[in-house]
Structure formats: C-alpha cells, structure tokens
Amino acid sequence: MKKNRSYLRFLALAGGLLSVSTASLAQVNLNSISVGASYWKPSLDYWNQRSLLTGYNGGQGATLGGQVMPHVALEVGLVKGLSLGARAGYWRSSAAGTLSTGGVNRSEKLTLAIIPVSLELMYRFNSARTAATTDAADQSAKPKTPFVVPYVGVGLSRYFINNTFSRTVASGSGSVNESQSGNNYGVQVFVGAERKLVKKLYLALDVRYHLGSYNQLVQTESTSTAEKVSLNGLEAGLALRLKLAE
Amino acid sequence: MKTSTPSLNWLVCGLLLGTTAYSCKTKDVSSITPITYTFAGFDNVKLPEVTPTAPAAVSVTAGGVTSSTLAAAVSAGLSNIASSGQVPASVQQAGAAVGQAVSASRASQLASSLNPDMISSGTLSADMKKELSALANNAALKAYMPSYTLPTVNGKAVGARVGAGGITLVPVANATQQDGSSDACRQAASAAYTTVVQSLDATRTSQNTAINNNYTQLETAANSEVTSCQASSPTRYTDLRTTLRTQLNSSLATLNSVRATTGDALYNQLALMMYVGYVQALTNVDTIQAADLNTCTATRDAKIAAAKTARDSDLNRVTTNYNTVLSTAATVRDRAVASCHNQGNGG
Numbered sequence: 325m326k327k328n329r330s331y332l333r334f335l336a337l338a339g340g341l342l343s344v345s346t347a348s349l350a351q352v353n354l355n356s357i358s359v360g361a362s363y364w365k366p367s368l369d370y371w372n373q374r375s376l377l378t379g380y381n382g383g384q385g386a387t388l389g390g391q392v393m394p395h396v397a398l399e400v401g402l403v404k405g406l407s408l409g410a411r412a413g414y415w416r417s418s419a420a421g422t423l424s425t426g427g428v429n430r431s432e433k434l435t436l437a438i439i440p441v442s443l444e445l446m447y448r449f450n451s452a453r454t455a456a457t458t459d460a461a462d463q464s465a466k467p468k469t470p471f472v473v474p475y476v477g478v479g480l481s482r483y484f485i486n487n488t489f490s491r492t493v494a495s496g497s498g499s500v501n502e503s504q505s506g507n508n509y510g511v512q513v514f515v516g517a518e519r520k521l522v523k524k525l526y527l528a529l530d531v532r533y534h535l536g537s538y539n540q541l542v543q544t545e546s547t548s549t550a551e552k553v554s555l556n557g558l559e560a561g562l563a564l565r566l567k568l569a570e
Numbered sequence: 571m572k573t574s575t576p577s578l579n580w581l582v583c584g585l586l587l588g589t590t591a592y593s594c595k596t597k598d599v600s601s602i603t604p605i606t607y608t609f610a611g612f613d614n615v616k617l618p619e620v621t622p623t624a625p626a627a628v629s630v631t632a633g634g635v636t637s638s639t640l641a642a643a644v645s646a647g648l649s650n651i652a653s654s655g656q657v658p659a660s661v662q663q664a665g666a667a668v669g670q671a672v673s674a675s676r677a678s679q680l681a682s683s684l685n686p687d688m689i690s691s692g693t694l695s696a697d698m699k700k701e702l703s704a705l706a707n708n709a710a711l712k713a714y715m716p717s718y719t720l721p722t723v724n725g726k727a728v729g730a731r732v733g734a735g736g737i738t739l740v741p742v743a744n745a746t747q748q749d750g751s752s753d754a755c756r757q758a759a760s761a762a763y764t765t766v767v768q769s770l771d772a773t774r775t776s777q778n779t780a781i782n783n784n785y786t787q788l789e790t791a792a793n794s795e796v797t798s799c800q801a802s803s804p805t806r807y808t809d810l811r812t813t814l815r816t817q818l819n820s821s822l823a824t825l826n827s828v829r830a831t832t833g834d835a836l837y838n839q840l841a842l843m844m845y846v847g848y849v850q851a852l853t854n855v856d857t858i859q860a861a862d863l864n865t866c867t868a869t870r871d872a873k874i875a876a877a878k879t880a881r882d883s884d885l886n887r888v889t890t891n892y893n894t895v896l897s898t899a900a901t902v903r904d905r906a907v908a909s910c911h912n913q914g915n916g917g
Contacts, residue, residue, distance in 0.1 A: 383911075400582055425755045425909065425910045425911070426605075426607040426755040426758060427608070427609065427610070427906075428605060428608075430605070485599050489602045489603075491605070498606055504601070504602065506598050507597055508596045508597075538599060539598035540599045540601075541598050541600055541601040542601050543601035544757050544758070545606065545754065546757055546761045548601070
C-alpha cells in the first residue's frame with residue numbers, strides 16, 4: 325500500500341503536468357516538448373561503500389554504476405528568454421551477487437530505480453538575437469538562426485526511489501522477494517546548448533548536476549539506522565526538442 | 571507565432587507548482603528484510619547441572635569413665651574370697667598400695683568417717699575433699715583410680731579447635747564482548763553470544779542460589795540442634811552418677827561380706843580405696859559433663875564447617891563449569907564471526 329502511494333504521488337504530479345500542458349497547448353505558449361537520453365551517475369555512496377553490496381561477489385563488491393536514463397520534458401515561456409519547464413526521467417541499475425556468511429549461503433539481487441521529476445527555470449542567452457540581428461533596411465528578411473543557443477537553468481527535483489530486492493537462500497528459510505519505496509527533494513543545475521536541425525526540431529546537449537539524497541532505512545536483527553544515500557552526480561545527454569513556439 | 575500573455579503563463583506556473591507540491595512530504599525508503607543468522611554452535615553451550623553436595627558426616631563420640639584394670643582385678647579378687655577363703659594377691663597388693671599412701675590408723679579413721687551418701691551429696695568438708703584428692707593423685711594409688719575419656723567431634727577431643735578447612739573460591743571469568751561492528755552478521759554473532767552469556771549467567775546464579783540456600787538450611791539446622799543437645803546432657807550424666815553409686819554400693823557390700831577374712835586393717839584400706847575411687851570417678855564425670863556442653867557447640871561448628879566446605883566446593887564447581895563454558899561460547903562466537911567473512915565464490 326505504501327509502495328503504491330509513492331507511485332500515486334508521481335502519477336499525480338505527472339498527470340498534473342500533462343493536464344496543464346495539454347491545456348497550455350490550446351491556451352498558453354507551450355515552447356517545446358523534448359525526449360532524450362542521458363548518462364547519469366549518481367553517487368549512491370551508501371550502497372557502493374557501506375552496504376551489503378560490498379560483500380557481493382566474494383567480497384569484490386557490486387557497485388551500482390551510472391546508467392543511461394531516458395527522459396521527457398516540456399517547457400512554457402514566461403518572459404523573453406526565460407521559460408519554465410518540467411522534466412522526468414527513469415534511471416535503473418542492478419547489483420547481484422552471492423554471499424556465504426554466518427553459515428548462510430544465498431544469492432541476492434538489488435535493483436534500484438530512480439525517477440527524478442523536476443520543475444525547472446531556464447534562461448536562453450540569445451533568444452532575442454533574431455530580432456537584434458534583423459536587417460533594419462529589409463524588414464521582410466527572415467531572422468538569422470544562430471549556430472547554437474546556449475542556456476542555463478536550475479530545477480527543484482523530487483526523486484522517487486524504488487528498491488526491488490530478491491534473496492534466495494540455498495538451504496533453509498530467509499528467501500525474500502520484496503520492494504520498498506520512498507522519495508526526497510533535491511536540486512539540479514544545468515547548462516546546455518541547442519541547435520536547429522530542421523524546421524522546429526532541435527538537438528540539445530544538456531549537462532546537469534544533481535544535488536540530492538534520500539534516507540535508506542537499514543535494519544539488522546538488533547539495530548535500525550537511517551543511512552543517507554547521496555544522489556549527487558553529473559548527468560549529460562542529448563535530447564530532441566520540438567519547438568512549438570518559434 | 572502569437573506570444574502568450576504573461577498572466578496566463580503565471581497561471582500555468584501556479585498550477586505546476588501546486589501540483590508539484592501535492593503530497594510534498596518526503597518518505598524514507600524502508601529497509602530490506604535483514605537476513606536471519608543462526609549459529610548452531612551456541613546451541614550446545616550450556617552449564618552442566620550441579621546439585622548441592624551433602625556435607626561430610628560429623629562423627630561424635632561420648633565421653634566416659636573407665637575403671638582401672640587393677641581396680642577390676644581387686645573387685646574380682648574380693649568376689650573370690652568367699653568361695654576360696656583366701657585373700658588373693660591382687661587384693662593384698664591393693665591394701666599395700668593404700669598403706670604406702672596413708673597410714674593404717676588414718677585409713678581406718680577415713681574409712682569409718684566416710685559413707686557413699688556424704689560423697690554423692692557433696693557435703694564433704696573442704697579438707698576432706700583435699701585429702702581424698704591428694705590420695706587419688708598419689709603415685710601408689712594412681713593405677714587403681716578410674717580414668718575418663720573426653721567426648722570427641724570428628725576424632726578430636728572437645729575443646730580442641732575444629733578446623734574450618736577453608737577453600738579458596740575460584741574467580742569468575744568475565745565475558746569478553748567484541749567491539750561493535752556495523753556488519754549485520756557480526757552483530758548477529760555478538761548478539762547470539764550475548765544471549766548465551768546472559769543465559770549462562772542466569773543458570774549460574776540459579777545454581778549458586780540453590781547451593782547457598784542448601785547451606786543456609788544446614789546452618790540453621792545445626793544451630794537449632796545446639797539447644798536440644800545441651801538440654802539432654804544433664805539427664806545423661808545423672809544416670810552415669812547413679813551407675814557409679816550402684817557399683818560402689820555393690821563393691822562395699824562385697825567387701826563387708828569378706829571382712830572376717832581380710833581383717834580390719836585390710837578392710838579399711840580397701841574401703842578407703844573404694845571411696846577415693848568413687849570420688850575420683852565423680853570428679854571425672856563432672857569434667858566430662860562440662861566438656862559435653864561444649865560438644866554441642868563443637869558439633870554445630872563441625873557441621874557448619876562441613877556444610878561450608880561442601881558449599882564452597884560446589885560453588886567452585888559451578889564457577890569452573892561457567893568459566894569453561896564461557897570460554898567455549900567465546901570460541902563459538904569467534905568462529906561465527908570468522909564465518910561472517912563473505913565466502914562467496916564471486917559468482
């Protein structure tokens with residue numbers, strides 16, 4: 325039930341964004357819609373440095389590394405050069421290993437899924453260039469398209485976390501197949517540049533840094549602690565951007 | 571393309587923010603189910619049963635008065651005079667021994683002035699007592715006087731110190747806890763060890779309590795026996811005095827019956843010897859009775875000492891067992907902790 329609640333929150337958010345954007349298509353200036361993929365390597369320091377994963381594979385460890393994350397985004401204009409956007413991605417990584425400790429032989433697999441949803445404020449540096457570079461003597465001439473349009477931005481993120489964990493004990497009890505979920509807030513700062521490919525279609529190179537974390541409860545037979553898991557890390561990727569308002 | 575109006579854009583922004591803020595409370599991710607470690611080695615780490623040992627039995631022998639061999643021979647000789655008409659040598663030697671200690675005239679005076687009731691009732695004058703005591707200790711008559719044995723406790727005459735034995739108690743070993751580890755397996759091993767130690771502590775306490783309670787019961791019983799022991803002492807020695815008086819009366823009757831054969835001089839000497847012997851016997855009874863009162867407390871002390879020895883021995887047995895098992899538990903714990911090292915094959 326708790327697990328579903330987080331999904332409901334996410335769906336509510338996504339639904340809200342979609343409903344707003346749908347309405348915006350008709351009534352407001354929806355600047356762009358983007359799809360893309362980027363490589364994000366969150367720190368996940370707890371999992372990679374102090375958790376049970378470090379005992380996987382004969383003590384060699386099993387790190388949760390960077391993965392390619394698909395994402396979608398949309399953007400509405402606010403004022404000249406400034407726009408507000410929403411972005412969501414889906415990142416997923418797994419670690420598996422065998423363990424033989426305390427006389428218990430078992431194999432385990434942890435899959436960690438992160439859905440970063442962010443509300444972003446973005447500024448394009450030379451969005452006004454077209455007007456500025458218009459030939460004053462020829463008002464009918466088309467505005468000159470810049471080679472690239474750089475942008476910077478900052479976003480408020482909410483990270484939805486979902487663990488899927490399975491354990492198979494070779495002999496005896498203790499096998500489990502379960503999932504846990506949670507969420508927390510964070511911040512993203514990003515820079516990028518976009519270049520027009522064809523009419524209304526742009527290719528954007530986006531580089532951003534995530535600043536965030538979430539609390540992972542860790543229970544043993546006798547203790548229970550909360551470990552802070554860092555989500556800090558660089559993300560870089562490409563996106564195809566369909567500009568509706570140009 | 572037509573640009574949006576700022577007011578409409580701000581409305582969209584507001585809707586976005588409002589939607590985002592929905593269910594804004596963050597949530598920690600629940601823990602994965604921890605593995606349950608079971609360390610079978612701890613199952614057999616138990617203290618053996620220890621039941622209180624019965625203390626060593628305390629042996630008590632009563633004191634007594636024993637007539638001398640020579641006096642017995644004189645009695646036998648007197649009994650034979652009636653049938654044989656002759657005074658045997660043993661009787662004549664007894665008379666001669668008295669003659670060495672006291673003159674015949676004084677012997678005659680003493681014999682005629684004494685009677686059993688006077689001696690039994692203790693109405694003898696101090697001078698008379700002194701003279702009779704001197705005769706009893708005279709070297710010539712010493713061999714004819716009754717002797718006595720003091721009561722004993724565990725073979726030792728009462729009055730002697732009853733040794734407590736004394737057992738040094740074995741020191742109790744301390745459980746060695748390991749430094750806290752963040753590793754769940756090691757924590758489980760330490761927790762299992764702690765549980766076992768707690769169980770061992772509880773069992774040891776229970777066994778020690780049973781042993782100490784048993785000792786307290788034995789101690790209470792030994793103390794309560796003193797009163798009844800001392801109460802029975804006077805009756806016992808009254809009976810002994812009556813027996814001695816009966817023996818004296820019988821000996822005097824026999825002597826009187828052969829007076830014609832022995833003659834007055836020997837009669838007076840033998841009568842005096844019997845009176846002196848009776849006085850000495852009663853003195854011996856007084857000595858034994860006084861000692862016997864101490865026998866009761868000495869017996870109590872011996873029983874308590876035996877109970878204490880048994881108790882301390884049992885406590886040491888429990889402690890030794892505990893120390894051994896605790897060491898075993900630590901070994902099992904160390905083995906369990908060692909098994910916590912991931913022995914996976916890297917697959």
